Amino acid sequence: MSVKYNALVVFLFMALPGALNAQGACGxxxxxxxxxxxxxxxLNRNRPAEDVRWYDxxxxxxxxxxxxxxxxxxxxxRGNAYGEFVVGFSLRAFNPQRGQWDLILLWPNSGxxxxxxxxxxxxxxxxxxxxxxxTESGDTAITRFTxxxxxxxxxxxxxxxxxxxxRTWDSSWxxxxSRREPLYQGALLNGPAVTTLRCPGPEYRGLDFLIGEWAGAVEADSAEAEGMGVRSNITPILDGCGLMEKVSAVGQTSAWEVFRAWTYEQALDKWVGYWLDTRWPVIQRLEAEVPPAGAPWVFQTVRPExxxxDLRATMDRGVDGSVTWRQERFNAEAGQWEASPMVAYAERLGAPSQGG
Incomplete structure (x- = not known):
């Protein structure tokens, strides 16, 4: 990547510090x-089955x-509950289409x-x-978090x-x-250091090649995307059971952000991801089968129609290590898929970072 391009990206990210907040589409x-x-x-308090008492x-x-x-x-x-060390991750956003919050949880403590x-x-x-x-007995069980x-x-x-x-509820957790110091920015202190992977199988390493910080560009197919630079930071989470990505794109007249979280789900034999985008601020679930060597990854919403x-995206990995995303959204009024500008991660900026 050229020095001239790097200078442009740095200028754009410094020149528009409030652009992403200004263009957020959230009410x-x-x-x-x-x-x-x-x-x-x-502080975790649990109540064992068939017991009326709560225990710290x-x-x-x-x-x-x-x-x-x-x-x-x-x-x-991260911490201790039920007598074991537990890790958890969640993503949540208000869904204006339903008028409700969507909560997406990933707590991989079963392995x-x-x-x-x-x-x-x-x-x-x-x-x-x-x-x-x-349930296994065929009953409908409702889970409630308050x-x-x-x-x-x-x-x-x-x-x-x-x-x-x-009509009745049974609770066990x-x-x-209690809030820490307002400006605390240290590590998540509870629990041992991560020395072994919670999900060690090779099937969970399929997207590890993405881990790290990247710089790239958005394909200039419109005046809005002209000169738009991209920064992406992809980190492992949950002791190696998943990945998360933060993407920021800043141009001369516009900006947007994307957040993605992925894991491999063994029952489906697929990678599953949840994506949130300022341009379409509704959490979407996408799935992808592991492709043959050299073939692109294809993530898409899975439903009959x-x-x-709805979103579908293709990720190509170049022989030089670069990564290219091509994305489409379905326009129901037009009855067709419409392409978004291509995004290319052309340069890895540093060593892979450690996630939570």
Whole structure:
């Protein structure tokens, strides 16, 4: 990559420090979780099955911060609960299409990571978020997560399970959050250093070639994309069970951000990712089969017929190590897929960084 190009990218990223915030497409509803941003100490209390008593089972550390120009929040969680060391990750954003929050969770403590989804919102300063699944016995189980007792420096989270349609709830986990120093930016302190991978199998290493910090450019197919530089930072998370990526693109007249989180789901034999983009601020799930050597990766929304805004993307890895993304969104009104400008990661800027 030329010195002239590098100078242009640096100039653009310095010249427009507020561009991403100015162009975020998120409404005031996206601020509902702002109370949770920051660094937290967490006291875990658990209740074993068939027991009426609650027990303190360990402490943890949580870090919550905004992504995608404030359209979403990311959580990293590490600590002790249920007598074992636990790690967790979540991405959440308000979905204006449904008028609810989408919560995407990845807690790979079984050794086989799998994303989970909950939906809900806040009412009277209490947040309630739900999902449904079918138990092994064929019953419908409803999961509920609640956020309550919210103050500037404390809050309470509690789980709940109902098998009678929500008439009664059984709970086994309470987290009591206490805020750390407001400007604390240290490491997540609880738990041992990562010396072994929680997901060691080769199937989980399929996207490790992306890890690191990258600089590139957006294909100039429009005046808006003219001179647009891209920075991407891709880090491992959850002790090697997943990856996350933060992308910032800044041009002379526009800017945008993307956040992506991936893991390999063994039950599907696919890589699964959740993406959030300022240009379309709704979390989307995409899946990709591992391609043959030398073939591109193809990520796409999986459903019988595409819906408006559905995404599909192709990632090519060049022989020189560069990475090129080509992306399309479905326009339901036109009944066709429409291409976005191509994004090329042309230069790795430094050694791969360590994630949470």
């Amino acid at each position: 005031p509803e996206s601020r509902a979780f702002d109370f949770w941003m920051g660094e937290w100490d967490v 089972t360990g402490t943890a550390t949580a870090r919550v911060y905004p992504v995608v120009a404030g359209c979403g929040l990311v959580e990293h969680w 086989q990571p799998r994303f989970g989804e909950l939906y809900g919102g806040f009412r009277h300063s209490r947040g309630e978020f739900f999902s449904q699944n079918i 956020f309550s007792d919210i103050t500037p420096n404390t809050l309470r989270w509690q789980d709940g399970i109902s098998t009678d349609g929500g 309470i987290m009591e959050f 595409p819906l408006d805004g």
